Amino acid sequence: MPSQRQAEPRRATLRDVAERAGVSTSTASLVFSGKGPVAAATADRVRAAAADLGFTGPDPLASSLRQGRVGTVAVIVEGPLRHAFRDPFALAVLDGLAEELDLAGRTMLLVAQPVEHPEQAVAQLATQAVDAAVFPLCGTATNPLVEHLATRGVVMVGSGAPLSPEVGHVLTDERAGQRLAGQHLLDLGHRRLGHVSMMLRPAVATGPVTRADVEHADYPDAAGRARGFLDIAPEGSPMVQVGELTVGAGEEAGRLLLDVPVARRPTAVVCQADVLAAGVVRAAASLGLRVPDEVSVTGFDGVDLPWLGTTLTTVLQPGVAKGHALGAMVRRRLEGEGPVDEPFAVSLRVGTSTAPPPG
Amino acid sequence: MPSQRQAEPRRATLRDVAERAGVSTSTASLVFSGKGPVAAATADRVRAAAADLGFTGPDPLASSLRQGRVGTVAVIVEGPLRHAFRDPFALAVLDGLAEELDLAGRTMLLVAQPVEHPEQAVAQLATQAVDAAVFPLCGTATNPLVEHLATRGVVMVGSGAPLSPEVGHVLTDERAGQRLAGQHLLDLGHRRLGHVSMMLRPAVATGPVTRADVEHADYPDAAGRARGFLDIAPEGSPMVQVGELTVGAGEEAGRLLLDVPVARRPTAVVCQADVLAAGVVRAAASLGLRVPDEVSVTGFDGVDLPWLGTTLTTVLQPGVAKGHALGAMVRRRLEGEGPVDEPFAVSLRVGTSTAPPPG
DNA sequence: CGATTCGATCGAATCGATTCGATCCGCGCT
C-alpha cells in the first residue's frame, strides 16, 4: 500500500487563530462566542485569521466538555426503525420533536433499541454524551436504559413509558380515549363489539387475547386502551392483539374477528390504531362486508391514510403536537424543572367508517 | 421559588474513583478501557470504588476529546422527517444504515435539513461533533453542508448526491435501471408510454414536464431515471413530475396521464418509485381502468405495499442492503479509504402490474 | 549470580476549548 507521507496538516485550533491574529486565546474565544466585549477591529482581525487558517469554529467536543452542555438529545426507539416508523403516527411525533428541539438548538441522536436485547442499548449510549433522552413512542413499562441514564444524571422524558419516577411524561389518557370510540359505537346501537389491540408484550404473534392478558401487559399504552374497551364492551367481546403495528397485521386480526358465522360476528370493531383499523377495513372488504353498512370500524391517532377510501372514525391524537409537547418538556427539564406528568388531550373524530348496525 | 440548596452532589470522576481505590488515574483508566495490563486485584478494587461512587464509566466527552473519535455519524435528511420517511424505501435504507453503524459502535445523529433554507443545517451541525456524515437519500446536487463538513475534515458518504469529489457514493445506475422497466414494457408490445417522475427540483407542484426540465433538474436520481425513460420512450411521450413522494401525489399524476381521450392515453406508465406507481394504480382504478389489462404500471424500489392488491413490476433496489452498503462505506472511509464511488446493483422484478397492451 | 525482560503502576503532558479574576488604559467627573 502507498505509505501516505503527507504529514497530516493538523487542523487549526483556536490557539493558532489567536496567535496569528496577535491576541490571546481568551480573546479569540470571546469573538466566536460573542460573550464578552471585544473591539470591532480586534474581532475582525481574529475572523480574518480564522478564515486564512480554515478554522470553522471552536471544536464542539472541547467546547462541550468545558461548558458541560452537549446539545444532543437521545431519541430511543424500540425495535428496528423500519418497524417503528412504519406507523405514520410515530413519524409525526418524531417530526414534531425534531422541530421543537431544533428551536432549542439541539439535535437528535437516534438510538434503535433491540427488542430482544434491550440492554445492548446501554452499552451504545454509555459512550455517547447526551443532555437528555426521550422515549417518544410508548414502549415497555420498564427499560434497562432508565437506571443507566438516571445514574448519569441524564434528564428523561417519555410518552407513557418507561414507568419511573425519574421520567417525565406527556400523557395521553389512553383508557378514556378508547372509551370515547367504544361509547360512540354503543350510542349508534351496536351491541356486538370486537377489539384489535396493539402488542400487549414484546414479540407476540397475532391472535386472540383475554382480560388476563391485558392485566399482565408490558406495554402501558396498549393495556390502557384495552381497558378502555373493556370498560364499555359487553362481557365476552372478542379481542385480538397484533404482532406488529402494520396494516397487514391489522388485516389478519380483522379476519380473525370477522370471518365467523354471522350470528357471532361483531357489528363493530374498535382498533387501537389507525393502521390497524385500515387493515380491518381491508379484511372486511375481502370478506365482502361493506364498511360502514355491515361493519363499523374505529381507529386511534387520526393519521392520514390517503389510499384508504374511507375517513376513519378515530380518536384524534395530533402526533406533531405531541412531539412538540415532548420537546417542550425536554427543554423545561433541562432548565431545572422536575419530572412531572403533563396530560395530552385527545378527542373523537367521527368519520365515514362508522354507522348504526345493520338490521 | 424554592431556592434549591442541595449543593449539587457533583458527579464522580475517574480521579475520584482512582483516589478511593488507592491507584493513579492512569491505572483506573486502564481498568475501564482494558487497554493495558492491570492486576486482577487492582482492577477489582477500582471497580468496587466505581460502584460505591456511582461512577458509570468515563465521561464520553472527555474521552472523545482525547481520543479524537466521537462515535457519531450525522445522517442528513432533506425536508421534514414525516415527508422523507413516508417512503418505505427511505425507511429501509435508514434501517440498514443503523444496523451497520451499530456494528461499528456508532450512533446516528439525525439532522433534518429544511428544504427552503438548507444553510440552516450548517449552523446546527457546527456545534456537533461527528466522525462522518451520510446523505442516505438522494437529495439536491449541491448542498451547503458539503463545504462546511469538508473544511472540518468530516468524512462524507452519499447515495448519488450531493455531487462533490469529497463525497463517496453508493451509486445506483438510475438510468439503466429505469431503462430496464421501460424495455420490459416495449417487449410486451407497448408503444404509448407515460412517465411519472419524482421531484426534479425542490418545491415543485405536480404537473407535466419536458425533456428540458430533465436537463436542468436539481435531483440527480430523478433526472437519471427520467433519462432512462427517455432513452427508450417514443418521442413525445407524456411526462409528469410529482410535488412529493407520496401515494396521493402519484394518484394525482396518474390521473393527469390517464384521464385523457383513449387514443392519446398511454397503455403503460413508468413510475420512478413504487409509492408513485401505487398512486397510479389507484388513479387507474378510480377511472375504471383495470391493471394490468388496460394499463400496465411499473415502479422502482421494490418496497412492500401490502395494502395494494397488486404486486408491482418494479426495478428492485433492496433498501436495507443499500443502507448496509452506505454504512460499510462510512466505516471504510473512517479507516482511511478515499472517496470512491461504488456501484449498487438493481434488477427488474416482474409482478402482476404489467401485461401486453389491450387489443 | 548478574543481566534481561516483563508486568504493573505512576507522573506528567495533552486534547481544545471556556471562564474567572487581574491588569491596563483612557475617559469623565469634581
Next chain:
DNA sequence: AGCGCGGATCGAATCGATTCGATCGAATCG
C-alpha cells in the same frame, strides 16, 4: 490633579479523561 469606572485584553485554572515514557520489583535466562 486625583479618583473612579468601565471597556478591552490577558494569564492561568479548569473540564475529565487518555497515553507516553519512566520506574520498580520480580521472574527468567544463560
